[in-house]
Amino acid sequence: MISGILIATCVVAGVGIVIVIGIILGIADMKLHVDVDEKEAAILEALPGNNCGGCGYPGCSGCAAAIAKGEAAVNQCPVGGAPVAATISEIMGVEASDSKRMVAFVHCGGDCENAQQQYEYNGVADCRLQMQAPGAGSKTCSYGCLGGGSCVSVCQFDAIHVVNGIAVVDKDECKACGKCIDICPRHLIDLIPYDAQESVACKSQDMGKLVNGYCKVGCIACHICEKNCPAGAITVENNVASIDQEKCTHCGTCVSKCPKKAIQAV
Ligand code: SF4
Numbered sequence: 001m002i003s004g005i006l007i008a009t010c011v012v013a014g015v016g017i018v019i020v021i022g023i024i025l026g027i028a029d030m031k032l033h034v035d036v037d038e039k040e041a042a043i044l045e046a047l048p049g050n051n052c053g054g055c056g057y058p059g060c061s062g063c064a065a066a067i068a069k070g071e072a073a074v075n076q077c078p079v080g081g082a083p084v085a086a087t088i089s090e091i092m093g094v095e096a097s098d099s100k101r102m103v104a105f106v107h108c109g110g111d112c113e114n115a116q117q118q119y120e121y122n123g124v125a126d127c128r129l130q131m132q133a134p135g136a137g138s139k140t141c142s143y144g145c146l147g148g149g150s151c152v153s154v155c156q157f158d159a160i161h162v163v164n165g166i167a168v169v170d171k172d173e174c175k176a177c178g179k180c181i182d183i184c185p186r187h188l189i190d191l192i193p194y195d196a197q198e199s200v201a202c203k204s205q206d207m208g209k210l211v212n213g214y215c216k217v218g219c220i221a222c223h224i225c226e227k228n229c230p231a232g233a234i235t236v237e238n239n240v241a242s243i244d245q246e247k248c249t250h251c252g253t254c255v256s257k258c259p260k261k262a263i264q265a266v
């Protein structure tokens, strides 16, 4: 009789414990449950997954979260370009905005033949270290490409290479992620439209007389391009020409008129 009561008590206690554990687990699940944002997941799926940070967010998941919250544009990912922007626009239910393809361009034409060297640099191939070398690099021009290839080392797309002492972008491979722009200690790289046909391959702010002394293709700020551009797309400021790609009509006048060949057909 007593053992029967004991068994019944144990069974009731056991059932009670199971119910209590169930309630605790249920509360814990409610507390710890993280809502999966379906839009965010779909956007992440649409992004290329390079995690390059070219969008300005820490990886694709950060970018996806920002787009889903409306804090970033549907074309925030420079790597995915227009096709990815179109997919994300659909997910977000907004109009796909025009996203012009951009590519990196190195504003320097001072290669081994064109630019004067102060000495031969045989140190580590790292532009930031080269900036610590005497004269802030081996080239006489203190604005030109150092050729150490720091930009090459950060490009995940094999789109930039050092050719004959200067960095050159392969525009068909470039995804405009901006990594090379961020690392270049000479601030020589900018994004230009993929369909740009002319760009100034110089950023020297030295006086023309000095530039003439150290680089065969450096801008001497003669203003010839500025005066001859029929679209008014060129301005010379701080001793260097620059092209407003929004105004440029690709007539090529500047390329043919520049006495220093500082404006390249790209
Ligand atoms: S573009 Fe800048 S980072 Fe690239 S090789 Fe030239 S100086 Fe170095």
Ligand code: SF4
Pocket (backbone or CB within 6 Å): 200, 218, 219, 220, 221, 222, 223, 224, 225, 226, 236, 240, 241, 257, 258, 259, 260, 261, 262, 263
């Ligand atoms: S014509 Fe050539 S050298 Fe003269 S300002 Fe223009 S880019 Fe510079």
